[in-house]
Amino acid sequence: MTDQAQADAWRDAIFDAFQDAGIAQVAYVPDAGHKRLIERTHAANGMRAMSVATEEDAVACLAGAWLGGQKGALLMQSSGVGNTINMLSLAKTCQFPLPMFITMRGEWGEFNSWQMQMGETTQAHLELSGVKCYRCETPEDVAETVRVAIDQAYNGNCQTAVLLAQKLVGTKKFSDGGLGDNKK
């Protein structure tokens, strides 16, 4: 498999898991690492991509979706986790199921020093907020981990996060216009 095919394959595995689980709303703040998944979500029948401008709105949106009988998933970058902290109290207090899929910055090969602080503390922030975290380091990890995170959230009425490691997602560089390994 070429590198590009492999990069597409694990993103498609997330999409397939969403479809199999009956995810109907995908709320997101864009990230280059989620570009392909966001595009597939927008194009999918029976799935609504909900574009929000800040991540806490996605948490509230998906609580509303569940109140209305629809399953949701949240896509964001690790820097967005900081924006969700107070709104996660809505999910926690009311036991709204919430699976989150987070592309990591501030770790493997990070070129932007401003991304380090939030990236290095993302998992700790989530765990302090009561979110169960699973890391994916390799393409082979992704499909099963995503399914586990969705099932656990919806079977347990709890909040889960899959942290997609920067080594897996690809490293962004200013020199290539910022698209890095995600330029497709």
Add this chain to the structure above:
Amino acid sequence: MSTIETKPDGLIDRRTFVDHLVANRSDDLCIVAGLGSPCYDLKAAGDHPLNFYLYGAMGGAVPMAMGLAAAQPEKRVMALTGDGEVLMGLTGLAAAGAEGLENLIVIVLDNERYGETGQQTTHTARGVNLAQTAIGLGYRAIRDIKTQDEAAELHDWIKTVQGPACAVVKISAEAAGMALPPQDGVYLKHRFRERLLGVQPR
């Protein structure tokens, strides 16, 4: 249905306004109320399984109503909120405008104050106009309400308006007292889903 009253300052009384707004509500109306006085107003008007009250999560009422409205296109979904909460969650107001949901209605009770924290003024007391903001955020139907007669029209408006709709109602800053709805979020969630979807907690 009660008559909408005014306070000595000449502005609309929030409690009788909300009572009038949701009087004889239809079965297809779902309401997400923002934290603080909007929750008390809605509870005072009559508790209902399709009321979801926020006791925290400030800024969440509108985006939560957005997710609910997208999930339930055949129902009418109202976010009942205040100026303080909307100012914290302007991004949510924008997202809901951009999403273009025809069944979404936002009612902003604008007293120009943070009522829960000591009546400090909000931006709306200093020139920020939320009805004008809603125009810029893509809302299709907008009401900028200042009088009792205008406010009384909202009772029928919420049943027929094509959203995304936003009404900003200038209300008196005079506090109306607490009417506390149930605080248990898990209970509120289950009773809402049971009434709306017919599903029991597992």
